Amino acid sequence: MHDNAPMDNDLYTVAQLRAIEQSAYAALPPGTLMRRAGEAAARFALELLGGRRDRPVLVLAGPGNNGGDALELASNLADAGIDALVLHLPGQREASDETASAHERARDGTVGFIDMLPPGGDWGLVVDGLFGIGLTRALDGQYRDLVAALDALRCPILALDVPSGLDADTGAVIGPDGIAVRATHTISFLGNKPGLHTADGRDHAGQVRVDWLGVDPAQLPSPAARLGSAELFAQRLRPRRHNTHKGIFGDVVVIGGAHGMAGAPVLAARGAMYLGAGRTFAALLDPGPGYDSVQPEIMFRPADGFEFGKRTLVVGPGMGGSAAAMRLLATALDSDSPLLLDADAITLVGASPDLLSRLAQRSAPAVLTPHPLEGARLLGTTAAAVQADRLAAAREMALRTRATVILKGSGSVIAHPDGSMVINPTGNAGLATAGSGDVLAGMCGALLAQGWPAWEAALGAAWIHGAAADLLVAHGIGPIGMTAGELPAAARAVLNMLVNETGV
Numbered sequence: 001m002h003d004n005a006p007m008d009n010d011l012y013t014v015a016q017l018r019a020i021e022q023s024a025y026a027a028l029p030p031g032t033l034m035r036r037a038g039e040a041a042a043r044f045a046l047e048l049l050g051g052r053r054d055r056p057v058l059v060l061a062g063p064g065n066n067g068g069d070a071l072e073l074a075s076n077l078a079d080a081g082i083d084a085l086v087l088h089l090p091g092q093r094e095a096s097d098e099t100a101s102a103h104e105r106a107r108d109g110t111v112g113f114i115d116m117l118p119p120g121g122d123w124g125l126v127v128d129g130l131f132g133i134g135l136t137r138a139l140d141g142q143y144r145d146l147v148a149a150l151d152a153l154r155c156p157i158l159a160l161d162v163p164s165g166l167d168a169d170t171g172a173v174i175g176p177d178g179i180a181v182r183a184t185h186t187i188s189f190l191g192n193k194p195g196l197h198t199a200d201g202r203d204h205a206g207q208v209r210v211d212w213l214g215v216d217p218a219q220l221p222s223p224a225a226r227l228g229s230a231e232l233f234a235q236r237l238r239p240r241r242h243n244t245h246k247g248i249f250g251d252v253v254v255i256g257g258a259h260g261m262a263g264a265p266v267l268a269a270r271g272a273m274y275l276g277a278g279r280t281f282a283a284l285l286d287p288g289p290g291y292d293s294v295q296p297e298i299m300f301r302p303a304d305g306f307e308f309g310k311r312t313l314v315v316g317p318g319m320g321g322s323a324a325a326m327r328l329l330a331t332a333l334d335s336d337s338p339l340l341l342d343a344d345a346i347t348l349v350g351a352s353p354d355l356l357s358r359l360a361q362r363s364a365p366a367v368l369t370p371h372p373l374e375g376a377r378l379l380g381t382t383a384a385a386v387q388a389d390r391l392a393a394a395r396e397m398a399l400r401t402r403a404t405v406i407l408k409g410s411g412s413v414i415a416h417p418d419g420s421m422v423i424n425p426t427g428n429a430g431l432a433t434a435g436s437g438d439v440l441a442g443m444c445g446a447l448l449a450q451g452w453p454a455w456e457a458a459l460g461a462a463w464i465h466g467a468a469a470d471l472l473v474a475h476g477i478g479p480i481g482m483t484a485g486e487l488p489a490a491a492r493a494v495l496n497m498l499v500n501e502t503g504v
């Protein structure tokens with residue numbers, strides 16, 4: 001059993017990892033780190049093989065130190081009696097003395113060597129040691145063909161350090177038409193990496209384990225970002241007292257619902273209600289429905305002329321871009337209310353320097369929940385550019401707006417205006433469905449209404465929203481066909497579970 005240490009949640013950039021590597025390297029006899037990496041990876045490989053130790057293991061070894069780690073792993077597996085076969089492409093030259101020695105050790109032992117992928121192949125496990133953090137360009141030629149051929153295999157794939165082809169900083173597959181190994185498991189050396197957890201990272205890295213190769217934690221720099229966990233908002237998870245009333249838990253007003261778009265604010269209002277807002281209003285731009293027959297507790301009002309007071313405002317779901325929408329948004333921005341901007345409200349802010357400066361000048365809490373295209377509008381760029389470096393994009397949005405930002409997508413990035421960043425680890429593909437963002441907006445609004453600071457409300461809402469989707473999948477409800485309307489009740493179950501287990 002491998003338990004995650006708290007520092008496993010710290011995420012380091014390649015530049016930071018190089019610095020950690022250099023100081024550890026200088027303090028140890030040559031080859032020590034590579035040997036340790038090979039041992040740690042071999043232990044993991046044996047765990048993954050389980051009862052299938054009679055099956056051969058295919059080890060792909062590249063030219064750099066990632067390949068050296070792979071060769072060390074192969075020697076260790078062979079020593080453990082496993083039939084380990086190294087695929088070493090023709091013409092490949094070892095880039096370092098350590099890798100050359102690892103190669104020699106493997107040649108001297110019982111490791112087998114091949115120079116092309118045999119057809120078929122009933123592998124117990126495939127290990128990807130082609131490239132790690134030293135990858136500088138897209139995979140091409142024989143490497144590309146090899147990685148493409150792995151997709152046909154039906155066995156676990158263990159990536160060493162980083163799945164080959166993936167950018168360890170951003171989680172983007174390198175190259176415009178790039179390719180990267182799709183691992184089921186990744187063992188990350190000398191610290192965890194942001195690119196394993198966002199953008200394409202989750203699809204390519206699979207389950208991530210961190211091995212520190214014995215480095216002294218006191219020598220570590222402060223991480224560039226962190227992986228989210230319930231501990232980051234545990235302080236706010238308070239059990240409710242008996243002697244309370246609805247006025248204590250705040251009011252949420254969802255402002256949106258242009259003609260034909262009433263579903264979005266209704267979903268947001270349900271999200272708010274199920275996460276414990278005292279009272280929830282749907283303030284609609286279009287007359288729309290008078291009430292929600294599924295959730296009649298939601299109070300419907302015309303947005304025009306509605307007194308917001310100090311209620312928490314969730315602005316944007318289905319709001320459209322009309323002059324009336326813009327007026328309501330300006331009023332909300334100028335208010336002292338805790339504020340959440342989603343969807344059309346973010347697009348409007350992106351199109352208006354005036355609205356942007358009103359947002360940046362607010363003193364009351366503000367959270368933005370853009371998807372990549374809305375984020376791109378805010379930054380004046382394209383969704384592809386946002387996705388190419390989600391952490392940098394989220395940080396820039398938070399700096400410009402002076403608000404907490406949740407950049408949605410696989411591995412949502414939560415950015416604080418002070419530069420802090422967290423990647424949310426929960427959730428699954430079931431959330432890629434219409435309305436799930438509306439529910440998130442309402443949920444975050446409910447936490448703001450209950451007095452959570454913007455940063456913790458964003459962390460909590462993103463984590464609980466993802467965990468709700470994971471809970472639904474565990475019950476066979478999705479990911480295919482999961483609907484946004486199923487999320488609020490699951491999120492309520494997650495929140496109450498957290499309060500019972502973690503709450504102070």
Ligand SMILES: NC(=O)C1=CN([C@@H]2O[C@H](COP(=O)(O)OP(=O)(O)OC[C@H]3O[C@@H](n4cnc5c(N)ncnc54)[C@H](O)[C@@H]3O)[C@@H](O)[C@H]2O)[C@@H](O)CC1
Nearest residue numbers: 033037064065066095131132133134135136137138139161
């Ligand atoms: N140096 C050390 O002591 C340690 C190294 N470690 C391992 O070493 C890795 C980093 O090693 P390296 O810096 O050697 O880098 P890599 O092993 O990731 O690859 C670098 C090599 O690949 C070549 N290359 C880069 N992109 C290519 C492409 N698209 N097609 C073909 N060739 C390409 C480079 O010219 C270089 O020769 C880490 O990811 C980790 O696995 C860890 O074991 C920790 C200790």
Ligand SMILES: [K+]
Nearest residue numbers: 128131162164
């Ligand atoms: K690799």
